[in-house]
Amino acid sequence: MNIGEKVKNLRNERGMTLKQLSEATGLSTGFLSQFERGITTIAVEHLSTIATLFKVKINFFFEEEAEIEPIVRGYNQPVIHKLNNMIDKQLSSFPQDKMIAPKMIEIMPHENRELPAPYPHQGEEFVYVLEGILTLMIEDTIYQLYPGDSAHYFSTRNHNWDNQTNNIVKFIVVHYPNDY
Template structure:
């Protein structure tokens, strides 16, 4: 698959038309159409703008066809840390996927107030691997133990908490993925 075909595939997955891409990148629809069909080439700065619109790194378009699907445990790296929480992506190439699986580690904390609950579009799945996870859904406080799972609409006010002095590890899957 050439670069233009990869752009077209991602654009379609994102539900964007050529007109949408034209408006977001400043490139004409005619040029974008020719590029996607492999009729013309593109300057790197324009491809970079396209990658930003499609929410992928520019190297996504240059990766080999034979992508490694498995992420070894030693390859997992932290994608971000926030409030004593470490997030690790469980997807090697999340750019073209609709779900977002993550390994979450909640570290013990000194503050024992419950976190604020919030809602957003989509749904979430949680599976506890280690420790005791406190799941807050609306006004319910639920204790989850290793092997327990929960699947809920993200439109319900929710949040997670670690009310213990040990690390809590769990897998979560978001749909649509976190961007």
């Protein structure tokens, strides 16, 4: 697959038109159409702009198409984020080109029992509790989710979660759109 085809695939996966890509990059729709069809080449700085827009590294366009193993082993889950008492682990083998972002989050017990501030963002979220008791805030309502419980909500509503217990809380969260 050539570079233009990879750009076209990313654009289509994200439901973006050539006109929208043109407006976002400052490149003409005619040029982009020719580029996607392999008729013309593109300057590296423009390709870098496109990579940033689609949230992929620029080397994504130059890598050979290798069969990506769809499996992430439990012993090999990459830690993608650590902040204070929370650890996020990646559950997708190559999340950069996917529409959803599944993660496993572990919240350690902590001294501060003050609930974190809720906040909104684009999309929707699905949460499934594996271990412990998750405190989930959606707008002005506070829920206690136990192992096996789940919640699915629009993340445009003010929300947040926390561990208000003395035990670890583990849960799976799936974001749409992908925030990688």
